[in-house]
Amino acid sequence: MISFDWDTTSMSPTQVKIANYIQKNTQHVLLSTENEIALAVNVSIASVSRFWQAVGFHNFKAFKKKMQTTLEVSPAGKWKDLIDKVEKQSSLRFHTLEAAVHHLHQTMEYVSNHAFQKAVTLLTEARKVYLYSPGPSQGLATLMHYRMSRFDCDMSIIQQGGSEIFEEMIHFKKTDVVVIFGFVRLLPEAKVILDHAKKIGYHTIIITDQVISDFAKEADVVLFASRGEEHAFHSMIAPTFLIENLIISIGMQHTDENMTRLEDLSHIRKKYVNELPR
CATH class of the missing domain: 1.10.10.10 (Winged helix-like DNA-binding domain superfamily/Winged helix DNA-binding domain)
Incomplete structure (x- = not known):
């Protein structure tokens, strides 16, 4: 690359x-x-x-x-071989398969291990994690909130937009992390969050589908997730893949404690299975 x-x-x-x-x-x-x-x-x-x-x-x-x-050796041959293997395993053809594999491959190529590990460390050590997820990224924030809360991470999804976001920002502390989903472009609210971080000192992580951007140096960590070209259908497969890997890596930071919490969750489910069946 x-x-x-x-x-x-x-x-x-x-x-x-x-x-x-x-x-x-x-x-x-x-x-x-x-x-x-x-x-x-x-x-x-x-x-x-x-x-x-x-x-x-x-x-x-x-x-x-x-x-x-x-130019480095082209990765095209690698993912083309993978596509061929997957397609041979089924008689069904999905028109988004090639694009999905390409998005996943491109995401793995452009997310550096250093940036990924730094994001895991920041999220693990944060007092509280805020998620700013406008538009279609709301589902990603919900997934992140749901899974990471199991690991005793204090999570909060920023619901407000416009000037209402100031109501959330007054609670940001130096020991917090704000995750910003910035697909295609950063909204004004995201730019305000990044600028405010310079004063307060909280850390920021941007998850974006832009490899080159004018905001790349504004955050502590920038993680790329491919969604396709601007004029094409935007897939959430690669962003979901990235989020799931973040969740897994964070869960592995304190394995014993996290396993205990998950076991407690299982016990509670079993105890009240008749009252609140799944």
Whole structure:
């Protein structure tokens, strides 16, 4: 995997979109034309042509030449083999299978072990964990809240939006962690949470589908989860995969204590199975 250390602060929103597409689809870009890139990102060909100079290349040809000498071995063959194996196991065909495998593979490629472990440590050691999950990410926050609460983690989903979010923010402490789901873009509320952290000192974790973004350096940890291109159907398979792995890793931090809690849960269920059947 090649990580382009491009300064997005000086880029226009259109250039950030192009940069993000190239970062996530480098192998495919090398086989594309500027017109195909423009169509994929939904920008003009002129915008793509101007982009190369913005990142230090004379033109697209110069970019290709540089990348062809430095690009790592393509992972495409690996996940294509996996797709073939899965498809042979069943007579059923699901049109989202290839996309799902690609999203999972891309997520595993772009989430560094260091960033993942740092997120686990912050979440495990936090006094309280707040989850800001607008729109379709609400389900991810609910899953995270439900599972992590079993490990004696104090969890809270931020329900308010707009200026009402200040009612939650006054409770943020230095020892807290705020998890922000920022798919496609960060909402104004998320930007306020990140800015407020500079004063209070609480930690922030962003879970996003943007490899390159202008907010990457604003949080303590940024974790990538692939959901597809901006103009395509956005899958939640990879984000769910990432959240589940966070939950498992957090549960493994204090195994004995967590196992005791789960055993207590089982005992309570058995005791009241007739009153409250599952």
